[in-house]
Amino acid sequence: MSAESGSSYQKNGGGVELLNAPKLTHGTAYTLAERAALGLEGLIPPSVENIERQADRVRQQLGSKPDDLERYIYLNQLADTNETLFYHVVMADPAYFLPILYDPTVGYACLKFGHLYRRPRGMYISLQHKGRIRQVLSNWPVKDVRVICVSTGGRILGLGDLGANGMGIPIGKLQLYTACAAVPQDALLPILLDCGTENQGLLADPLYLGLRQRRPADDEMTGFVDEFVEAVQNVFPSCCIHFEDWRGTDAVRFLARYQNQVSCFNDDIQGTGSVVVGGLFNALQIKKERFRDQTVLFFGAGSAGLGNARMIVEAMKLDGLSNEEARGRIWMFDINGLLETSRTDLSPEQQLYVHPHAPSKDLLAVVEFVKPTILIGVSTVGQSFTQPVIEAMARANDRPIIFALSNPTEKAECTPDQAYRWTRGKALYAAGVQFPPVTYNGKTFLPGQANNFYVYPAVGLAVWATNTRRVTDEMFITAARAVASQVTDEQRGLGLLFPLQKDVLEAEVRTAGAVATVIFDRGLARVERPRDVDPWLRGLLYRPEYVPVR
Numbered sequence: 024m025s026a027e028s029g030s031s032y033q034k035n036g037g038g039v040e041l042l043n044a045p046k047l048t049h050g051t052a053y054t055l056a057e058r059a060a061l062g063l064e065g066l067i068p069p070s071v072e073n074i075e076r077q078a079d080r081v082r083q084q085l086g087s088k089p090d091d092l093e094r095y096i097y098l099n100q101l102a103d104t105n106e107t108l109f110y111h112v113v114m115a116d117p118a119y120f121l122p123i124l125y126d127p128t129v130g131y132a133c134l135k136f137g138h139l140y141r142r143p144r145g146m147y148i149s150l151q152h153k154g155r156i157r158q159v160l161s162n163w164p165v166k167d168v169r170v171i172c173v174s175t176g177g178r179i180l181g182l183g184d185l186g187a188n189g190m191g192i193p194i195g196k197l198q199l200y201t202a203c204a205a206v207p208q209d210a211l212l213p214i215l216l217d218c219g220t221e222n223q224g225l226l227a228d229p230l231y232l233g234l235r236q237r238r239p240a241d242d243e244m245t246g247f248v249d250e251f252v253e254a255v256q257n258v259f260p261s262c263c264i265h266f267e268d269w270r271g272t273d274a275v276r277f278l279a280r281y282q283n284q285v286s287c288f289n290d291d292i293q294g295t296g297s298v299v300v301g302g303l304f305n306a307l308q309i310k311k312e313r314f315r316d317q318t319v320l321f322f323g324a325g326s327a328g329l330g331n332a333r334m335i336v337e338a339m340k341l342d343g344l345s346n347e348e349a350r351g352r353i354w355m356f357d358i359n360g361l362l363e364t365s366r367t368d369l370s371p372e373q374q375l376y377v378h379p380h381a382p383s384k385d386l387l388a389v390v391e392f393v394k395p396t397i398l399i400g401v402s403t404v405g406q407s408f409t410q411p412v413i414e415a416m417a418r419a420n421d422r423p424i425i426f427a428l429s430n431p432t433e434k435a436e437c438t439p440d441q442a443y444r445w446t447r448g449k450a451l452y453a454a455g456v457q458f459p460p461v462t463y464n465g466k467t468f469l470p471g472q473a474n475n476f477y478v479y480p481a482v483g484l485a486v487w488a489t490n491t492r493r494v495t496d497e498m499f500i501t502a503a504r505a506v507a508s509q510v511t512d513e514q515r516g517l518g519l520l521f522p523l524q525k526d527v528l529e530a531e532v533r534t535a536g537a538v539a540t541v542i543f544d545r546g547l548a549r550v551e552r553p554r555d556v557d558p559w560l561r562g563l564l565y566r567p568e569y570v571p572v573r
């Protein structure tokens with residue numbers, strides 16, 4: 024809390040309002056002098072606590088909750104009442120809190136969003152606001168918004184179309200900007216772009232909070248999103264738009280439409296691609312192999328699959344291959360089978376990866392034919408990497424690389440336990456969620472979490488600090504390298520492909536420094552280049568501490 028805001032409450036005699044202001048309150052941590060000066064005497068119990076004591080109470084209350092969903096609800100209520108304390112608790116132990124605030128719990132919270140709803144957070148821009156989105160956006164009280172995270176709820180994790188229930192995702196994603204990369208919350212705005220839903224269960228649910236209509240045709244959707252993107256440029260001219268969890272086809276086409284026009288990125292495409300390439304840098308280092316020599320098979324060819332493919336192509340090009348050669352090393356499989364030349368149902372982005380091959384819906388047969396060195400699951404289909412599929416990978420490779428990235432937990436294409444057992448401990452494995460360590464044959468493996476939270480908060484920190492004009496693929500490749508470089512040899516020996524979650528803040532700040540340097544090098548920053556990027560960035564970080572009132 025700033026001294027100024029404290030004094031203004033004092034002048035207005037509004038002690039209660041101050042106490043109830045989530046961004047300002049210190050709760051029981053006000054000193055006796057502050058209580059007297061701010062008109063708070065008698066409004067708080069007599070004991071004067073510090074933030075550590077308050078945090079102890081939070082942890083104790085969390086401990087009595089029966090499950091992570093209840094902990095998620097409790098934590099979000101804390102964020103609504105005392106934001107500083109919320110971030111103080113979360114930033115002290117990110118490894119514990121990430122799975123509660125984010126994957127997988129946020130997915131379960133989205134499924135029940137209308138039932139768990141307490142109070143509004145962020146903004147809901149709906150088709151009803153067509154023609155006046157600019158005016159509606161102006162209702163947001165903060166004027167210098169630097170990053171908007173926006174979802175249509177079109178494809179929430181692997182849970183499908185959740186319509187307005189998807190709001191849990193932009194809220195959670197932006198909480199992680201602060202929790203993992205110390206970006207101040209005031210700069211961030213979660214938005215749910217409500218375009219209806221195809222989810223009949225939600226449309227029939229009396230407690231559903233979104234528009235009760237089906238999604239519009241592509242043309243109408245394009246006009247609506249165009250208006251939204253333009254309105255953001257007008258109302259928040261320094262703002263970057265982070266697209267998250269849109270329907271796969273929308274994710275791909277809207278990124279292509281806006282990426283060279285405005286400051287924006289799609290986390291499912293670029294963030295996931297970046298974190299996967301980061302994990303692959305480490306896996307290949309363990310195998311002492313090069314990117315250019317890999318053959319990759321994707322199970323799932325939606326926004327995550329295409330985003331990963333795009334980044335892997337970039338990494339292969341940096342390793343000396345041409346565009347054509349790199350794409351030729353990537354195979355894809357979707358709900359209708361292998362992407363091959365006779366398919367007529369493919370988008371232009373999917374057509375880049377077709378191969379001359381007979382039609383096939385048999386993943387095992389394709390694995391045996393292609394002999395991929397890397398198998399990546401982004402299909403939303405849990406347990407689709409069966410024992411025969413994994414064993415075929417192990418026959419073709421001494422150390423098969425197997426990433427089962429679908430979320431939440433039960434959607435993972437295989438578990439680490441299965442991957443290590445079926446390859447006799449040879450797999451280099453990562454999942455989208457954090458699985459516990461696995462012991463096989465007396466050896467303990469640490470399965471990595473290939474989750475874009477290693478990348479997007481760092482990119483967000485760099486974007487916020489530099490006020491960049493554009494976000495480019497080069498920034499995501501840079502982030503991939505920076506994340507990968509923070510895993511030690513010893514950790515790689517245990518199969519770890521990503522930094523430990525307990526070190527996430529340090530990892531993100533270093534990664535952000537590398538990304539910010541690219542932004543300055545390319546002349547995209549709208550702030551002056553500091554002499555030394557790293558200390559400059561560290562000096563800007565949010566700290567979850569109360570500022571004494573003078």
Ligand code: NAI
Nearest residue numbers: 180181271323324325326327357358402429430455474475
């Ligand atoms: P999407 O809906 O755009 O794509 C899903 C793809 O899987 C489509 O190509 C679809 O045809 C294919 N598919 C569906 N059923 C299939 C089946 N039975 N056999 C073969 N292919 C099938 O979804 P998106 O955005 O690509 O996400 C996919 C999954 O990846 C989700 O579970 C999501 O949570 C996860 N993901 C994980 C991330 C991470 O950081 N670990 C980041 C982004 C996504």
